[in-house]
Amino acid sequence: MTVLATDDLAARGAARIAWIRSRMPLLAAARDDLGRSxxxxxxxxxxxxxxxxxxxVLLETLVAGGAEIVATGNHGSTQDDxxxxxxAAGMTVFGSRDDSLDQHHANVASVLEAAPDILLDNGxxxxxxxxxxxxxxxxxxxxxxxxxxxxxxxxxxxxxxPFPVIVINDSLLKAIGENKHAVGQSVVESFMRLTNxxxxxxxxxxxxxxxxxxxxxxxxxxxxxxxxxxxxxxLKAFEAALDGFRVASLLDLADWGEVFITATGRPGVxxxxxxxxxxxxxxxxxxxxxxxxxxxxxxxAGAASVIRMDEAIERVELPDGRHVVxxxxxxxxxxxxxxxxxNSLESMDLGFLLQTLSLERIATRAAALAxxxxxxxxxxxxxxxxxxxxxxxxxx
Ligand code: NAI
Numbered sequence: 109m110t111v112l113a114t115d116d117l118a119a120r121g122a123a124r125i126a127w128i129r130s131r132m133p134l135l136a137a138a139r140d141d142l143g144r145s146x147x148x149x150x151x152x153x154x155x156x157x158x159x160x161x162x163x164x165v166l167l168e169t170l171v172a173g174g175a176e177i178v179a180t181g182n183h184g185s186t187q188d189d190x191x192x193x194x195x196a197a198g199m200t201v202f203g204s205r206d207d208s209l210d211q212h213h214a215n216v217a218s219v220l221e222a223a224p225d226i227l228l229d230n231g232x233x234x235x236x237x238x239x240x241x242x243x244x245x246x247x248x249x250x251x252x253x254x255x256x257x258x259x260x261x262x263x264x265x266x267x268x269x270p271f272p273v274i275v276i277n278d279s280l281l282k283a284i285g286e287n288k289h290a291v292g293q294s295v296v297e298s299f300m301r302l303t304n305x306x307x308x309x310x311x312x313x314x315x316x317x318x319x320x321x322x323x324x325x326x327x328x329x330x331x332x333x334x335x336x337x338x339x340x341x342x343l344k345a346f347e348a349a350l351d352g353f354r355v356a357s358l359l360d361l362a363d364w365g366e367v368f369i370t371a372t373g374r375p376g377v378x379x380x381x382x383x384x385x386x387x388x389x390x391x392x393x394x395x396x397x398x399x400x401x402x403x404x405x406x407x408x409a410g411a412a413s414v415i416r417m418d419e420a421i422e423r424v425e426l427p428d429g430r431h432v433v434x435x436x437x438x439x440x441x442x443x444x445x446x447x448x449x450x451n452s453l454e455s456m457d458l459g460f461l462l463q464t465l466s467l468e469r470i471a472t473r474a475a476a477l478a479x480x481x482x483x484x485x486x487x488x489x490x491x492x493x494x495x496x497x498x499x500x501x502x503x504x
Contacts, residue, residue, distance in 0.1 A: 420436045
């Protein structure tokens with residue numbers, strides 16, 4: 109047996125990436141295809157996205173297709189061993205885990221100074237930077253990973269981005285594969301990992317029955333949880349009822365639920381009225397992107413005391429003798445605590461193949477696309493669904 113050396117950063121990065129790469133079959137097949145067609149030859153792709161092992165496999169795939177890479181991460185999430193590995197593989201990568209916010213902005217500027225002609229963006233930082241510099245003419249197009257970046261492109265940047273940007277988050281395939289099934293699995297895993305509590309027989313309330321909420325509700329029930337849903341959209345509430353969940357208002361469920369999980373993307377879903385009625389000992393957690401779904405400032409303002417019980421667990425004593433338990437300070441629970449796993453490898457394989465084929469579309473057919481933000485072309489969604497079905501052996 110070969111024991112991999114882990115005594116230097118690049119080797120440690122390489123060792124960690126090996127497992128991830130081995131479980132991303134869609135990207136592996138894409139590396140073979142793109143290695144033959146080389147759609148990115150002569151193109152420089154500028155990237156701003158979390159620098160972690162799964163992203164490294166995406167970058168390797170783009171390099172196999174002929175791309176030159178100039179990359180940086182997001183503030184605070186850069187993994188230094190992954191960066192060291194990517195640099196050793198010949199990519200230009202800026203940033204490290206301990207960068208200040210100013211340094212992070214300088215890293216983004218360095219990516220733009222390298223004059224990429226294709227952008228792989230996260231939160232529209234690169235697109236906004238190119239617009240601010242007046243350098244849009246040399247950009248062929250790009251992709252945007254997030255909803256918030258898509259909102260920026262359609263809001264403050266509307267009409268100012270003359271090149272096409274494919275918004276990965278607007279894909280139906282991603283909604284099914286990631287928001288529903290991967291978030292569902294990882295939120296349930298995170299509840300168990302953070303609290304070590306039992307799921308079977310426990311009463312859960314899921315607020316929001318959109319893509320993420322559906323997944324969370326379904327996976328909790330699969331493990332024997334009793335699940336109720338709170339939903340403001342009548343059609344989705346109807347769907348939840350037909351899916352067999354109890355559907356009621358948050359205040360009606362306040363003294364029924366033992367665990368409340370928000371998945372709405374909206375602020376203040378669990379607020380003062382709810383805190384006044386919630387049952388003693390209830391656990392409050394959030395899986396939405398922003399840390400605002402549980403009104404933590406309101407909760408803390410009314411608290412008699414707060415006891416930190418674990419890295420991601422706070423016991424909040426209320427003046428009338430009840431207490432609630434807050435997970436991860438109300439931040440995204442599946443990225444919190446020791447060794448957060450995030451979403452499954454397969455869902456990221458799928459999401460990064462969406463990135464790869466969308467970037468290929470930009471490299472080969474940008475002129476045929478409309479300028480500005482747009483959804484993933486339907487044929488790409490369907491092609492990846494077919495490939496994923498084959499990779500899963502869904503017919504066996
Ligand atoms: P979605 O738009 O499909 O669903 C949100 C649902 O919440 C909608 O059905 C809406 O009617 C409902 N809602 C809004 N306000 C409500 C309220 N006050 N009470 C009850 N229901 C309410 O959005 P999706 O895709 O489910 O995303 C939800 C959040 O999760 C977003 O913030 C998203 O960014 C985040 N997200 C988190 C991930 C993670 O890894 N934790 C991964 C992907 C998305």
